[in-house]
Amino acid sequence: MRWIWVLLFASATLTGCADKAPPFYQGYAEGEYVRVAATYAGSLTHLAVQRGAQVEAGAPLFALEQENEKAARDEAAQRLSQAESQLENLKKAKRPTEIDAIVAQREQARAALKLSEDDYARDDRLEKSGFISHQKLDADLSALKRDRERLKEMEAQLATARLPARVDEIRAAEAEAAAARATLARADWSLAQKSVKSPVTGWVQDTLYVQGEWVPAGSPVVSLLPPQNIKVRFFVPEAKASSLKPGQAITVTCDGCAAPISAAISYISPQAEYTPPVIYSKENRDKLVFLVEARPAVADATKLRPGQPVDVRLQALPR
Numbered sequence: 001m002r003w004i005w006v007l008l009f010a011s012a013t014l015t016g017c018a019d020k021a022p023p024f025y026q027g028y029a030e031g032e033y034v035r036v037a038a039t040y041a042g043s044l045t046h047l048a049v050q051r052g053a054q055v056e057a058g059a060p061l062f063a064l065e066q067e068n069e070k071a072a073r074d075e076a077a078q079r080l081s082q083a084e085s086q087l088e089n090l091k092k093a094k095r096p097t098e099i100d101a102i103v104a105q106r107e108q109a110r111a112a113l114k115l116s117e118d119d120y121a122r123d124d125r126l127e128k129s130g131f132i133s134h135q136k137l138d139a140d141l142s143a144l145k146r147d148r149e150r151l152k153e154m155e156a157q158l159a160t161a162r163l164p165a166r167v168d169e170i171r172a173a174e175a176e177a178a179a180a181r182a183t184l185a186r187a188d189w190s191l192a193q194k195s196v197k198s199p200v201t202g203w204v205q206d207t208l209y210v211q212g213e214w215v216p217a218g219s220p221v222v223s224l225l226p227p228q229n230i231k232v233r234f235f236v237p238e239a240k241a242s243s244l245k246p247g248q249a250i251t252v253t254c255d256g257c258a259a260p261i262s263a264a265i266s267y268i269s270p271q272a273e274y275t276p277p278v279i280y281s282k283e284n285r286d287k288l289v290f291l292v293e294a295r296p297a298v299a300d301a302t303k304l305r306p307g308q309p310v311d312v313r314l315q316a317l318p319r
């Protein structure tokens with residue numbers, strides 16, 4: 001399209017006066033499209049927009065089949081619930097019934113110790129009176145020591161039962177829960193990629209797939225044109241290009257435009273376009289043209305359509 005307008009410009013220049021610039025420059029409107037794709041592949045199950053429709057940023061565009069992602073998300077949610085339950089369980093003491101059983105065993109140990117103490121005291125007196133042998137007293141002493149250690153053991157078990165799990169076990173469970181949480185976040189993200197929303201406000205220029213088709217990963221499904229992405233491209237002769245500045249105002253007119261449209265130059269090409277034959281000589285240097293781009297205000301950009309021919313008039317720079 002660029003060369004078409006270069007030829008049109010050259011034709012308009014040749015038909016005018018040879019030593020004067022034309023009162024306007026020919027150009028055309030062009031759009032920079034936003035092509036929206038999905039991260040993952042899948043069958044297109046829902047297309048929410050049609051060609052020519054206007055959409056707002058955040059509005060649904062299309063959706064791909066999501067069964068696999070939903071299943072992965074549900075699995076990740078269940079694993080997180082299990083990990084959090086295990087962590088909470090480790091932070092708690094034993095159940096009341098388990099503690100009651102240990103308390104009962106401790107009381108049994110106390111009773112056994114009391115009996116051993118009484119037996120030892122009685123046999124100690126009998127041994128001193130010569131009624132029993134020394135070996136019997138040694139057996140009583142061994143039983144006393146055994147019951148004392150048994151009571152210490154039960155008291156330690158009771159203290160342990162009233163405490164949560166060890167710090168290392170709790171840290172390991174916390175790490176497991178954090179990993180499960182991250183897995184769920186990744187599953188949520190993957191599921192969200194199958195339902196695509198519009199990143200911008202604009203027009204639906206084209207839809208590239210129909211419902212039921214297989215869409216490869218990264219392949220655009222909808223092409224959008226935001227109004228701020230519409231620009232005007234035109235060509236000026238070499239002698240005029242050096243006097244142009246970014247930000248310089250221009251006036252754009254077109255067939256069907258009710259009033260001229262104001263725009264500002266946003267880009268001036270550093271390289272010249274040249275119509276064939278490519279011969280640099282003084283006789284045909286006036287054929288050299290430079291591409292210039294200008295952007296209208298968003299409200300005015302909606303009045304133009306990509307590919308639409310326009311006429312551009314430059315406005316003088318303020319002194």
